Amino acid sequence: MASKTLFSIIPCVKRKEEKEEKEERKRSFLKNGSMLLKDLIASCDGKSHPIRCYSASELIRATNNFDPSCVIDGSPFADLYRGILDDRTVIIKKHYVDKAIRDIIISMQMSTHKNSLKLLGCCLEFDGPALVFENAGKGLLNNHGSLVVDNELLPWKTRLRIARQLASALTYLHTAFPRPIVHRNLSPTCILLDDDYVPKLFDFSDSITIPPDQLYVQENFAKWTVGYGDPYYQKHYISSEKTDVYSFGVLSLVFLMRRRATYWNEARNVLQCLTENPKLNVSDGQIQIETIADPKILKEVGGDEQAQQQLQDFLALALLCIQEKTEARPDMIDVAKELVRIDKSILP
Template sequence: MNEEFQKEIGIISQVNHKNVVKLLGLCLETKVPLLVYELISNGTLFKHIHDKGSQILASWSNRLRIASEIALALNYLHSLADPPIIHGDVKSVNILLDNKYTAKIADFGASVLISPGQTNILASKIQGTLGYLDPEYLMTGILTVQSDVYSFGVVLLELLTGEKPNSISSSGEKLNIIQHFISALETNNLFKILDFQAADEGEMDEIEVVAELAKACLNRMGVNRPTIKQVSDRLAMLTEHTQKSWTQQNNDETDYLLGETSTSSRKEVDQPILTPSQTVISFQIENYTDSI
């Protein structure tokens, strides 16, 4: 086995998280050694974003849930794995969806282990995928956990806009999707470049929060990006709010259909549901840089 193959086995064999693909075994009976992973039946996130016939991303709630699951997995790799791991090649092709469309991070060929007390790795060669690569890593050759944060920001942008990082315009010119996205966000044109329709004002608020979060992740300076834990916590908060709103809406519809008018039901219906702008935007993403 070559050195890179052994390195990937060493990394993936010690990872255990519901949102990371599981290594089941190793086959040495073939000319080229093979890693055997769990079957992930619904292909890559890239396929579902860019195949306009796919329905799984038709709703904002699914896009938000998948983004939250990816962030959870990265937070596990950065903070909870022992030793911590920098994935090194976060992109939509390396995010798989299982039979329940749960997101799972795959492909640890470019990953590195972080030794105790270590905060960065001076790479012997640049690895990863252009369009997703941290510009700071490209310039310095120094890989950090914040490099994964940048790449995740590109995936968030992809989930929002449906555009590939290296897109070509109809005139054949190469587009800088990141600059286009940030410009749209800063000129209040975000909803003109989305790949889907927001169902209501509550979803619009959530989308704006995630867009600001993506912008923060895409800061060219790693020190000014949020940590993946901050990102994961914000996305989890949004996801929880979305689930509560969906449950409340369904309960209200059920009560209406059944004709229930009990005092307890009326109290539940009358309880105001805080919008994302009240519960989430208040944490002010623009203050990330001050808190890091």
């Protein structure tokens, strides 16, 4: 008799748990939905950016219940999964901190640019909302400076094209909306490559909009990726478009030198930044490109004087971007224009 009573209780407990789970998803949806609506009204300037709202069960099925085998990249703040949704491969970003709404808003606004990862929709039923993006077959641009994708070292022309296209996306972020938006945390971990090695900028969790009648945002603290952070931002907690320009300059040096943005000294007791490399701090004349460029690139260009000048011009632009004084750095739109010129300096 007791065993029959026990078995009759189990379905009741299960139904209660399912009911509580549904109620929790409903509460999360209402909380996140109200936050999203508020930010949409504030940021979209009356324009419509339709995206689909997915259910939690759809994303759970797409990722096999967020199985670790589906993870592309992870951090304490969010995990990136690859899954199958509506018979297509997608990338799903599941947030764990309260930054998802900002990420959704900016991702939606940036989806019209070909070098920004297109947002397909979101799910508001988790405690931390999840974003659903188009797939990018080659995955993340690695963070260690090797520039190896699918066991293949990216050639110079591809690296230059990636830099040019990223500069275009950042220019769009800075200029295409009613107020400039600063990414604030540009690094290889927020760049995906599609099957044709076309870069897709994403992760706008830390992005900030410069308010009307202001040229910058004064913050209470600074957050950055080590090696890519603007020293002025780190010291004064001031964000502006020039914050992104500095990070882009570091990224350009990584492309040119095939070095990490940070590395240990020979004694392995001090972590150094690439921007502190003595070879980049030559005060008595022009830096010789053969002393700092990736040997793979030097082998590619050989004795071609035009190609060597192209490398020299790219280096000069990168060094201009990482000037300590923000006013000495170019605007992103000028960086983009110069990269177009550099790219076209050698006819195919």
